[in-house]
Amino acid sequence: MIDVIDLKKQYGSLEVLRGITNTIREGEKVAVIGPSGSGKSTFLRCLNCLEDPTSGQIIFEGVDIADMKVDINIHRRHMGMVFQQFNLFNNKTVIENIMLAPVHIKTHDLRVKKIKNFFIKIRNLFAKNKKELYVINTTKTKIREEARENALRLLRRIGLEDKANVYPSTLSGGQKQRIAIIRALAMNPKVMLFDEPTSALDPEMVGEVLDLIKQVADEGMTMVIVTHEMGFAREVATRVLFMDEGRIVEENTPEEIFNNPQHPRTKEFLSKVL
């Protein structure tokens, strides 16, 4: 699903990623672990080009999205992302947070279709071979209604339906992060990227967020998770990547990595954190 080929990222003279090649297959749950400064967050952020790679390719569904000519926005719709700091939109209520992107993108597409139809109609007046119009079977209100229903359904799922109309500043960290997750889910992504989703949470709220991620994982979502929660990685991941100094040092199933690490760096890291 995502093919990463020789991905490199430099900030000035600082090499953060020194050539990463990996393939993330559909349905896989990949956990990325490693010491801080190893480039795991940068790697994740390169996957949806929040950081533009210095060189290398990221092939997502057959398109190299690292290429600057590609319209990245279209591909990002299919990649949900969850941040360490939640990043809920502070100026919008919870339900607006969830609805914003789906409503905007669908109404935008609708508008584009209408404009194209308008030109096709004009063209058809003069040309002999009539072109077919784009089918429009929705309206702005309908899009909004559907998005609202979907948002409410997702909120009900995490039990925060009563918070639909409050602003994010009134929520706890765990609630914010769970809403951030369903905000990403509302776009029906094909892959979810988690950037240390529980690192900024109070300890007692980590559980509720991990539970939700686990649920999403069980539904068969493809996932890449950068995490410091080794127990969680072991439980949910189908594959674990250990990164150090901008390279993938070791990758294996969680059982192998945690019980029988091969590389000395992995051994050292795991002995510190476990």
Place this chain on the structure above:
Amino acid sequence: MGNFEKKLEVFWKVFYEYGGYTRVLTGLRNTIYIAVAGLVIGIIIGTIIAVIAVFPKYKRLPRILDGICKVYVGFFRGSPIVVQLLLFYFVALPLFGSKMPSLNVCMIVFGLNSGAYVSEIMRSGILSVDPGQLEAARALGLSYGVSMMKVVVPQAIKNILPTLGNEFIVLIKETSVVSFVGAADLYVAFNYIGTNSYEFMVPYLVMALIYIVLVMFIAMLVKLMERSLRRSDRRN
């Protein structure tokens, strides 16, 4: 003070009985028109310039746009508004052979001028918003412009609202120079009353009072608006 009472009487006569108040009302209306139009145009232009200023400049187009904006801001901040008014009215308009009413000229020039100031205010406002907000919007597949308009700029405006209110007050006060190009504002109205009664003390005093009351009223409105925009910060 007997003298003052007589002056007041004369003023009242011209102001009320000879219909001077209609001119004052027109002047007040024009002042507010120019200031409001100026602020609206200013916010639009300022926002565009600020968004261009904070746009990452890897490619050539944003760099060229940024250069144009810098020249624009440099010109409008670097010259007095009177000069800009005169240039627009007596140089630019004849060059294009256009006959625009002076009130519209004032609105446009004040808008262009305040755009330069608002752009700097807006830029600091945009920079004060957590970069994670933009990232989150981009990660959802929204374009840079849409993310800015829907997420970042509203939050920036909330942060800079007191400063924007200040800019509006400055605009109101600066409108007192529009008589240079023949637009009828408060100054023109009271000057008319003064000339017709050969007595300037009371008219200018009243003019000052009107400006002060107007500014205080706007300051109050800004405060109310600020409070309603802070809603998203409060626990409810």
